[in-house]
Structures are given as C-alpha cells and as structure tokens.
Amino acid sequence: MKAIDLFAGAGGFSTGAQMAGIEVVWAANHWPVAVDTHAANHPGAIHVCQDLHQADWSRVPAHDILLASPCCQGHSKARGKAANNPQHDASRSTAWAVVSALEYHRPAFGVVENVREFMDWNLFPAWRLAIQALGYQIAPHMIDAADHGVPQHRERLFLVLSRSERPLMLRLPEHKHVPAADIIDFSAGSWSPVQKPGRAAATLARIEQGRRVHGGRFLTAYYGNEAGGRSLARPIGTITTRDRYAVIDGDRMRMLRADECRAAMGFPAEYQLPPQHRTAVHLLGNAVCPPVARDIINAIRVAA
Template sequence: MRAIDLFAGAGGFSTGAAMAGCQVVWAGNHWQAAVDAHAINHPGTLHACQDLQQQDWTQVPQHDLLLASPACQGHSPARGKEKAHHDALRSTAWAVVSAAECHRPAVFVVENVPAFAAWTLYPAWCAAMNALGYALAPMVLDAADHGVPQHRLRLFIVGTRSAHPITLDLPRAAMATAADVIDFSAGRWSAIDKPGRSCNTLARIAAGRLRHGHRFVAPYYGSGSGETGRSLHRPLGTITTRDRWSVIDGDRMRMLTAEECRAAMGFPAGYHLPADHKTAVHMLGNAVCPPQARDLIHALRAAA
C-alpha cells in the first residue's frame, strides 16, 4: 500500500504506516525543521516544504492511502472560543479535500483533536468528502489503548470509497505506564526546595507525596492530575508541545527529557529528533502516536 502524509510533522503517521508495511511515498509540511527531521527518519520518501493549501497535487505521486493531521490549534478547547486569528489554522483541513479530489485514493485517515468535530464548518467539510464519494467513520481513540504510555484522546476520521462507513476491529493492547519510559539516571535535576520555587508547585508536590510516595509525575501547568500528581504505574497524561510533565524523585525534580517524550509518544528508540530540546518537544507534542496509526492501518487492511 502506497501512502502520502499531509502535515507530516515529526512523522508519527508515516512511522505508523511503515510499521504496518506501507510505503510512504510523499510527505509535506510547511516547517523546514520538521521536513528535515522527517527526511532523516524516512529517507526513501519524497518531501515538500510547502503551505499545503498552495500545493499542486498533480505533482504528488499516486497513492492508495492519504494520511493527514491538519492544524489542531484552532480547534483545541485550550485555545478558547473560535477567533479570527485561528481561521488560517482551521482552514488547513481543506487541503485534505483538495488532495483527495485530485487523487481519489481508496482510503484516507485524518487525525485531530476531538473538538475538530465541533468546528462550525465541520459539517461542510464532511459534505465535501461525501461529495467526493467517501463514507466517513469518525472515532475518538485513546493512545493508551494501543500500548502507548500516555492517555491521549484524538479524533480519527476514516474515509472509504464505499456505500457505508467502514467498521474497524481495533485491538486493545496491554497498558504501558510512565515507569516504562522514565530514566531516573537521565536529565537535569534541581532541588525541589530551591529559592524561588513557586508555592503552587510546592503544594502540588506535597499533595503528590501524600498520595504516591517519593516518586511520581506532576503537570507543571494546566489541568489533569494538577493537584495530586500521577502515579508512575499508570500512563502519562497528554504530551503537549511544550514541557508539561515534571518527574519527582525524593527532594529533586526535572522535566521529561525529549527522549522520554519520544518514548511516551510511541516512537522507536532510535528515531531521530532535532538537537534543540524545545523544537523536539514541540514536534512530538503535535505528532500522531505511531502505534495508533499502525493499528488503524492493520484494521483497515483486515476490513477491506
């Protein structure tokens, strides 16, 4: 099966497709750093650094499977209500329609945050795909159900050129945990009680110690385990585009390393990341978890 990857980013969709035995023949993204990282990890793929809303789809190789992760920032509840400056981000989803119209692949899979389905133009987007002959099967999946050590709810929309939406039999893997990815001998640690440490941070850590003992993880901002921390014996919460999860070990703490974030996303251990920590974490936080993509594609093949 030949696949293309739109908004390929760090390459989670491409990596999952390769795990499922697909040949990823083309990948496109607007960010040169992401294209460079993708090219190192997928040297046999043609690459384009391009605003995909301006892409000439006739120049893209023929394929059976279209994979796409259009920008989610304009849909995420964390960004608040729809705002004008998010219009350009939300509109990236229309590039998927243009690509599908040009090539009419047998199957497409689009990934986004669940709030994508609440977008004002989501019904129109679905209608456009229906007009191209696709039956749509939207599903919200948790990466933790695919053996990824992270709870990450994402909407996957599977489009097939069939009379009715496809039904997939997705496996449920054994749960992986935060303990599976955290290396207590790695990273840059600092004292918890150092001068200047936020009172809120100290309060969260104190509550976490009462609940979990001397080793646990806690979010450094936002909701989700914010007041109590999280046991190492359960998956992490969502990996985001900036450092979020702190590791607590006795009287010291640090943020997750880029390598730990990579493992928490389900990427292979040897997968190349940019040397800059901030850039690597940003790419990983925007990525698709490869095992999730792998399982979806395997299920698509089984249902075909």
C-alpha cells in the same frame, strides 16, 4: 500499498504506516524543521515544504491511502477556539487541503487525525459534505493511545474515509496499558532540589499533595487540570508542545527529557529528533502516536 502524509510534522503517521508495512512516498509540511526531521527518518519519501493550500497535487505520486493531521490549534480548547482570531481561522482552514488532495487522486482510503473538537467546527458540516461528494464514507473513531500500547493517555479523533457502501467502523485491538515508569530513566537528566530557592509556591503545593498520595516517586503537571501528582504505575497524561511533566524523586526533581517524551509518544528509540530540547518537544507534542496509526491502518487492510 502506498501512502502520502499531509501536515507530516515529526512523522508519527508515516512511522505508523511503515510499522504496518505501508510505503510512504510523499510527505509535506510548512515548517522546514519538521520537513528536515521527517526526511532524516523517512529518506525514501519525496519531501515538500510549503503551505498545502498551494500544493500542486499533480506532482504528488499515486497512492492508496492519504494520511492527514490538519492544524488542531484552532479547534483545541487549550489553544483558543474563538472565532474572528485570524491565526486560528487560518489553522482551521488547513483541513480543506485534504479535500483538494482527495479530489485529485481519489485514493481508496484516507485517515484524518485531529482533536475531538474538530467536529464542532462551524464549517465541519460543509467539510463533511465535500468529502462525501467525492464518494467517501466517513467513520469517526475516538481513540486513546494508551489502549494501543503507548505509555500515554492521549485521546484523539481519527476519521476513516473509505470509498465504500457504508462507513468503515474498525475493529481495533486493545493492548495492555504501559506505565510511565517504563519510559523514565532516574539515572539521567538534570536534577534540581525540590526546595530550590525561587520555586513557585503553587509547584511546591502540588508536589506536597502528590507525596501524600503517591509517596516519593511520581509525576506532577506544571499546567492543565492535574492538581497534584500522577502515579508512575499508569500511563502519563497527554504530551503537549511544551514541557508539561516533572519527575519527582524524593527531594529532587526534573522535567521530562526529549527522549522520554519520544518514548511516551510511542516512537522508536532510534527515531531522530532535533538537538534543541524545546523544538523536539514541540514536534512530539503535535505528532500522531505511531502505534495508533499502525493499528488503524492494519484494521483498514483487514476490513477492506
């Protein structure tokens, strides 16, 4: 089987497809850094850097499965879903590229990843009808990456599209949860004292609360709804596009390294990332967890 990857980003969907034995023949993204990163790790695919609203689908190779992660920022609670925001309205509209690609090529399957709120989009009913008009059934799956051996709790919506009589509800395997402790190297990184001058009072309060619950070693979130600490014995919380988690080790602390974020997303250790920490974290925070993509594609092949 062959696949194409729309909005390929760091390449999580493509990496998962390769884990499942699928050849990725074409990948596209509008951001040159993402395209360069994908190309470095998937040199056998054709790469295109462009706005997919303007894609010429006749130049895309034939394929059996379409993989797509349209922009989620306009749907996510964390990034402002409000209407009449031109930037977010534009990001939501990227989902229509999936329709145009399916219309031209009519592959047997498609998998579309996004946040849960994608189905609350005002135009989702119209988008769904367009997909169905092309002969596809739509089967929504809410999946936590931690259930697929990824050391991270990350819930995402995966819409499985199939040219079948009924929606293809998958029987997915569940893997043992992997603790955050497995991805953190306490001998590496740039540590600083917890009581460093200028440390925010709110940060110190979160750390103190974490110590009371978890002892000397734990994680703490710099933003979000995690008020105190997080045990290293459970998967980490959702990796985002900017530094979120700090590691606390007694009287010292540091932010997660990019290679630790890579491991938390389920990418192979040899997967190449941009050398700039901020850019690498941004790419990873937008990515699909490869083991989740692997399990979905394997389940599609069994169900088909």
